[in-house]
Amino acid sequence: MPQRAASEPITISDERIAELDALARATDRSRDDIIDQAIAQYLEANNWQMKRIEAGIDAAREGRVRDADRVFARIADKHGWAR
Template identity: 35%
Template sequence: MADKKTDDKPGLSDPITLRLPVDILADIEKIAETADRSRSWVIVRALKYYLINEGSDLLEIRQGLEDVKAGRVHDAEEVFAELERLSREDAA
């Protein structure tokens, strides 16, 4: 069954509680004040940046592990043979 909270507000945010070290929160507040933005805006932007960089690597690893578990794999010898065939076609 779907979570009613997310069904009622598709595309909107979900509030969370987060404990941050005091020094990090101080920097977030300084950045928010300087940029004339909310602390939430700064935190969301930082999390998006993380997800694009380190987070995407972890998500790709997870997807690869799920593919292996589900049997969505290719035999390495077949892959190398196909690459060899394609490189010969390109050379011709």
């Protein structure tokens, strides 16, 4: 288990606490473990999104862009959607 570097008080609704406790009981884990995992997953997803956004901005600045109508048409064709 990783060492704790800091403790941060937070406010969580009673409803969320009940959900966390139910999940903790069902998975035989602590509330802290559930919250730590949720925060880690949230940060991982958002870091991935930020990297993708930054890469898209860089591509646009370099002129590497595609016509939106062509992109949407290819997506529609791929999924069999009518446009």
